[in-house]
Amino acid sequence: MADSNQFFSETKKEIESYLENRALLLKMQVIDKTARLGAKLVLGMTLGVLGFCLVFFLSVLAGYFFADLTGSLYIGFGIVVFGYFLLILLIYWNRKSIGNSIANTIIQILFDKDE
Numbered sequence: 001m002a003d004s005n006q007f008f009s010e011t012k013k014e015i016e017s018y019l020e021n022r023a024l025l026l027k028m029q030v031i032d033k034t035a036r037l038g039a040k041l042v043l044g045m046t047l048g049v050l051g052f053c054l055v056f057f058l059s060v061l062a063g064y065f066f067a068d069l070t071g072s073l074y075i076g077f078g079i080v081v082f083g084y085f086l087l088i089l090l091i092y093w094n095r096k097s098i099g100n101s102i103a104n105t106i107i108q109i110l111f112d113k114d115e
Contacts, residue, residue: 037109059084 059080067076091098 033110033112036112037106040109 062083063073063077063080065076066079067073070076070079
């Protein structure tokens, strides 16, 4: 009888140890996925800000270029604005596929099995 009590006591300790280790592993996996997602988010935002600066200065450059070609500052910058308007329409028409692509990227990061 004492052997069976000792067996159950040791088994209980082993099960508790196993559950603690599984909980720790789960925490570490969540932290890893969150850290990788956060790193990609910060990288994307940094590239977005730099891209915005690049597009802004190229837009000013294009505005003055078209102003020089047309002889009117208003028409030159109007051409650039019209280009952005077409770009906004293109993004609006493809918003579902763009949203799905972003969601799929996030899901791929969260469920990536490469450790």
